[in-house]
Amino acid sequence: MARTKDPAVRSLLLDRAAHLLSARQPVTLRTLVAGTGVSTMAVYTYFGGMDGLWQALRQEGFTRLAARLAGVTMSADPVRDLAALGAAYLANALENPDLYRVMFDARFDLEDAGAADETLDRLVRAIDRAKTHGRFHGEVEPLELATQSWTIGHGLASLVATGPLPHQALTHGVPLLTALFTGAGDEPARCRRSVERGWGRLLPA
Amino acid sequence: MARTKDPAVRSLLLDRAAHLLSARQPVTLRTLVAGTGVSTMAVYTYFGGMDGLWQALRQEGFTRLAARLAGVTMSADPVRDLAALGAAYLANALENPDLYRVMFDARFDLEDAGAADETLDRLVRAIDRAKTHGRFHGEVEPLELATQSWTIGHGLASLVATGPLPHQALTHGVPLLTALFTGAGDEPARCRRSVERGWGRLLPA
DNA sequence: ATCAAAACATAGCGCTGCTATGTAATGTGA
DNA sequence: TCACATTACATAGCAGCGCTATGTTTTGAT
Structure with a gap:
């Protein structure tokens, strides 16, 4: 009716918001609707305000991240796959740095808590897989290792995206993940090779 | 003249800015000078603008962090000290969450690059100390391990301060640092004990 | 004591997000 | 099919934002 x-x-x-964001132009109520033919009220009818x-933009960011992670093909080496997931996470963060910042911007009270759950769940499943392959010892809690x-x-992505560390620093992901997974029971030399393979093109800077 | x-x-x-920030009240040009007797122009005279x-607030945040780290007393166990530095970093971030957010807020072009250098340098020195104590093997690059x-x-602090992880998650610092330092050559069981000691009161949540 | 220079107060500009108001479009019940 | 309640939509205007132009007052070096 x-x-x-x-x-x-x-x-x-x-x-248009995503476009403005990536073009480093201010995203305001008026710049948003400028040239679209719709009026400022549209933002209120569809989003209730800025x-x-x-x-919604954060949601979009997480959706895009999920798609990116879903694009990682699993191999016979589950530890490589874990590193590949990490690399995909970082690649996504650095290809859409503005969106990534919006996703993890403070000053939102987490009403969309659980937006990151899918990401975490994917990690958990990858770790489960490594466990069944015998790469990690039995006491490993998948959720804890995933966290x-x-x-x-996130630490790497945040420090690089926000400025304190140069892009070069992404290579630190290899020793960090290797140390973590080795601590979880994987054999050191084999672990490092797997992680390096998974880290892929993030390695040569 | x-x-x-x-x-x-x-x-x-x-x-007053710090007070407003911690009181979760908006920090604007006008709220800043309200009740202080000075006019809005003062902000331009002393800071050139908002x-x-x-x-300046970021600088203050890093200064406070440096003071906090300086308050960590070194012990006979350098690995414990490393964990204690980490714990102090996190404690500072969580006691001044708003200031911490300002410190690592994007949308600043790093003209104050090097503000975080003192923090990193302190870590480097602590790692050097652990090396001379024979806890880490010789190939360890202190700057890399510090980073x-x-x-x-930072990953922990950011995820907790920004919301996705609960405070409880701070305990993850222990296995993370243990894995990292073990990978650097420390003996696993001893390393874990050292890290737990250093992590201190961040453990019981 | 003089006077230039800088601090300071005030008013106002263009911008922001938002809302009040009026109008046009449309799915629904008779 | 038609009338109407309901919602989308357009416009105008509001308070608040950071900033700046302007005039005044203070002050330190000559």
Whole structure:
């Protein structure tokens, strides 16, 4: 008994926001709708305000990350796969640095808690796989090891994306993950080779 | 042949900014000077604008961090000391979460690059000490290991301060650092004991 | 004592997100 | 099919933001 929303408008606004973000142009209510033909009210009908737009943008960021991780093909070497997931995480963060910053920007009260859960779950499953392959010893808690891997990935991504460390520093991911996985029971030399293979093109800077 | 600046005004503004920040009240040009008796122009006289104030605030954050790290007393166990430095870093980040966020907030172009250098240097020296004690093997590059320790610390601090991980997750610091230092040559069981000692009160959540 | 220079106060500009108001479009019940 | 309630949408205007132009006052060197 009323007018319906047009999903295309919503996508249009999100796309334009992402474009402005990557073009390092300010994302404001007015710059957002400028040239789109829609009025500023559209932001309120579809997102309830700018905060809602940022939240939707974060969701988009996590969705894109999930897709990126899903693109990592599993191999016969589960530890390589773990490193490859880490590399994919970092690659995504550095290819969309602005979106990554939005995703982990403070000043949001985590109503979209669990947005990162899919990411973590994928890690957990990869670790489970390494366990069944006998690379990690039995006491390893997959969720804990996944959280620790995430900590390394996020720390690296954040320090590089935010400035304190140069891109070169991404190579630190190899010794960090190798140390972590070796501590989880993998054989050191073999572990390092696996991680290096998984880290892939992030290695030569 | 002119009027001189009053350092007290500068401190007053910085103090008030920190207060507003910790009180979770918006830090704006007008809220900053409200009730202080000084006018908005003061912010421009002493900081050149709000950006300058944020920059000064970051400097203050790093100064406070340096003081915190300086308060860690070295013991006979250098690996414990390394973990204690990590714990102090995290404790500082979580006691001044807003300031920590300002410190590592993106959208600043690193003109104050090197602000974090003192922190890193302290880590380097602690690692050097562990090397001379024979805890790490000779190929260990202190700067690299320091950067990797920082990555772990910042990753944890960021994920906890920004929301995705609960405070409980700080305990992950122990296995992470243990794995890293064990990989650097320390004997596993001894390393874990040292790290646990250094991690201290961050352990019981 | 003089006077230039800098600190300081005030007012106002263009921008921000947001909302109040009026209008046009549309899915639904009769 | 038609009327209407309901929602999308456009416009205008509000308070607040950072910043700057302007005029005044203070002050330190000559």
